[in-house]
Amino acid sequence: MIIGVTHDQDGRVIQRLSVSTKVSIGLPPNGDCSHPTKLDHFVFLRKKKSANRVGWEVDPELTEHYGGECRELHIMLVDDDIENVFPSSYAWWTATEQKCWGDGTSATRRTAEKPGGQPWTACGSGCPELTAGQCKPGGDLRFVLADFPRLGSVCRIHTCSYRSIRQIHSALQEIQTFTGGRLAGITAKLTVRPEEATYFDRKEKRKKNSSIWALSLEVEGDDMRKLIANLTENARLFAETRKLLGSGGKVFEVVEDEQEQAPEVASEFYPASANGPVAAEGAAAGSPSDATYAAAAQQPTTSPSPPESSTAPAGWNGAGKPTADGAASSKPMTTTSSPANNSAPTGRNGSAKPPAGGATPTPGNNNGNGSAAGSGFNQLRNEFLTAARRVATTNKQGIGEVVEWASGGAFKYGDVGRMTEADTPKLRAATELMASAIPSTAR
Numbered sequence: 539m540i541i542g543v544t545h546d547q548d549g550r551v552i553q554r555l556s557v558s559t560k561v562s563i564g565l566p567p568n569g570d571c572s573h574p575t576k577l578d579h580f581v582f583l584r585k586k587k588s589a590n591r592v593g594w595e596v597d598p599e600l601t602e603h604y605g606g607e608c609r610e611l612h613i614m615l616v617d618d619d620i621e622n623v624f625p626s627s628y629a630w631w632t633a634t635e636q637k638c639w640g641d642g643t644s645a646t647r648r649t650a651e652k653p654g655g656q657p658w659t660a661c662g663s664g665c666p667e668l669t670a671g672q673c674k675p676g677g678d679l680r681f682v683l684a685d686f687p688r689l690g691s692v693c694r695i696h697t698c699s700y701r702s703i704r705q706i707h708s709a710l711q712e713i714q715t716f717t718g719g720r721l722a723g724i725t726a727k728l729t730v731r732p733e734e735a736t737y738f739d740r741k742e743k744r745k746k747n748s749s750i751w752a753l754s755l756e757v758e759g760d761d762m763r764k765l766i767a768n769l770t771e772n773a774r775l776f777a778e779t780r781k782l783l784g785s786g787g788k789v790f791e792v793v794e795d796e797q798e799q800a801p802e803v804a805s806e807f808y809p810a811s812a813n814g815p816v817a818a819e820g821a822a823a824g825s826p827s828d829a830t831y832a833a834a835a836q837q838p839t840t841s842p843s844p845p846e847s848s849t850a851p852a853g854w855n856g857a858g859k860p861t862a863d864g865a866a867s868s869k870p871m872t873t874t875s876s877p878a879n880n881s882a883p884t885g886r887n888g889s890a891k892p893p894a895g896g897a898t899p900t901p902g903n904n905n906g907n908g909s910a911a912g913s914g915f916n917q918l919r920n921e922f923l924t925a926a927r928r929v930a931t932t933n934k935q936g937i938g939e940v941v942e943w944a945s946g947g948a949f950k951y952g953d954v955g956r957m958t959e960a961d962t963p964k965l966r967a968a969t970e971l972m973a974s975a976i977p978s979t980a981r
Contacts, residue, residue, distance in 0.1 A: 547920030548927070554791045558691035559584060559683070560594055561611075563730050563751060566805040574806050578751050580608045580730065592798050603685065610729040612684035615721045616692060619938060620710050621952045622792070623721055626677035626703055630667055631804045636796060638673060640665075654958060674807065677703045679755075680792060684725050692792060695753070698807045701733065702753035709755035716769050719936070723776020724769060727756045915959045922965055923954065925972035944968035 539545050546552055560583040565575040582600035586593050604611060617623050628645070630638040638647040640661035647658035667673040680692045697703060713724055735750045759765025926944065930937040938951040945968045949957070957965060 542916055542920070546923065547917065548924040552791065554793045555616075556691045557680075557694045557792065557794050558688070559597065559600070559693040560802075561693055561695040561728075562806070563695075563753070564806060566802070567809065574809055576751070578609070578730065578732070579606070580604065580611060591801065594802065600683075600686065609731065610727055612725055613681035613693070613728050614684050614687070615681055615710075615724045615726065617680075618719060618721045619936075619951070620707065620714070620721070621938070621950070622680070624677055624679050624706055624710060625952065626675065626707065628661060628665070628668060628673055629676045630673040631676075631800055631808050633801050633804045634797065635800050638667065672808070674698045675700055675703055676803075676807070677706065679706055679728070679753075681728070694794075695728070696803060696807070697753055699750070699752060701735065701750070705752065705754045713757060713769065716766055720770075720774075720776075724757065727758060729754050729756060915957075915962060918962065918965055918969065919954060919957065922969040922972075925969055926951075929972050929975055940972070941968075944972045 539549075541547060544552060562581050562583060563577050563579065565577065565581065567573055568575075582597045582604065583594040584597040584600075586595040615623055628638075628640045628642060629636055635648065638645055638658065640646065640658070642662035645658045645661035645665075646655040648655050662668065665673060676696065676698050679695050679697075681694075682688060683693055697706075709726070710721060713721060713726070717724065730751050730753055732749050733752050734747065736745055736747055738744070739746050757765065757769060759768055922944075926937050926940045929935075929944075930940045933940070941949070941951040941954065945964065948964055948968075949961075954965075
């Protein structure tokens with residue numbers, strides 16, 4: 539047992555899941571093709587080791603099983619928290635890193651002065667990089683292939699399409715409505731199908747109609763009764779199995795290194811183009827309808843947002859129902875990147891949303907370095923997570939809801955893994971608030 543590596547501060551096992559299979563509806567530039575290739579079907583890729591980095595190649599076994607024109611496949615969801623199943627954010631990727639990420643209100647950006655990241659505005663409609671196509675919406679759906687169930691790793695499909703992101707997120711919310719917040723263990727059908735869309739042509743300066751290939755998530759049933767029965771039975775069976783096997787006390791994480799993911803995402807979804815940004819779905823199912831065109835790429839803004847506030851979070855109101863985190867005993871997955879020094883993982887994969895309150899966390903690649911200060915911060919973070927779980931259990935709420943309450947909305951559960959020592963004041967304030975709430979709620 540190593541606290542912070544194999545177990546958390548509370549003695550719970552940390553179970554890390556890697557991404558072993560990539561499902562895509564597009565391919566990056568290759569050979570004579572200098573631009574990403576859009577596809578109308580799924581392709582299945584596995585990791586390969588090249589000279590300087592890890593890349594992806596066609597998986598022959600999965601391709602043979604699903605065929606060369608697969609447009610639908612059955613998948614199993616692996617967690618109850620939507621932010622862990624389908625993390626999404628605005629993101630600006632380069633070939634070496636995720637330069638900026640945000641939730642449409644506030645963002646975190648790496649700068650020359652602060653390469654680890656600093657709070658940044660504007661994000662969303664007021665961001666010149668979004669207008670220029672350097673920044674795009676992005677979402678990563680994580681799942682297990684129902685026909686090829688595998689323990690210890692997950693599959694992932696990335697999309698930069700506004701429509702695909704909306705449809706997948708809405709489907710997950712609707713599933714939770716029928717299952718009482720459960721997603722883990724649900725078997726759904728991931729599809730890609732053509733849809734009509736409208737986009738603005740930058741050259742001709744007018745709107746045009748086009749067909750796109752968009753992603754959607756569905757659950758089938760012969761009638762409504764069987765549909766609901768399938769949803770609830772699968773979720774209940776999965777939850778009972780986890781409980782029987784003692785999985786309720788484990789902390790789940792998806793590990794995907796940013797330096798490994800950056801060249802893949804940048805080449806497929808952020809290609810350089812003389813005609814401005816390509817379809818927002820990248821090489822996959824995008825269309826010009828999903829992208830915002832600009833006359834020319836603008837230079838990055840240089841004015842950081844005001845410094846973060848370290849005031850104490852707002853008080854607890856005792857209200858609220860269970861959220862997407864599901865039952866308190868079901869521990870959500872968090873997203874981390876693998877540290878190079880084998881210390882406790884504290885990085886990020888660039889997918890989770892920054893908080894909407896303006897106090898955005900910085901990436902976690904500056905901590906976990908074995909220094910005394912880093913060790914103290916890691917201990918504080920573990921204390922925070924332990925207190926959050928106890929409050930969630932006592933109040934029978936989702937841990938995500940507890941984190942938002944304790945932080946006063948300054949950060950979310952998915953942001954904790956990306957915090958650095960600069961976030962110590964707000965993390966300590968939230969920890970103290972929860973510690974003071976535990977005795978009173980226990981009574």
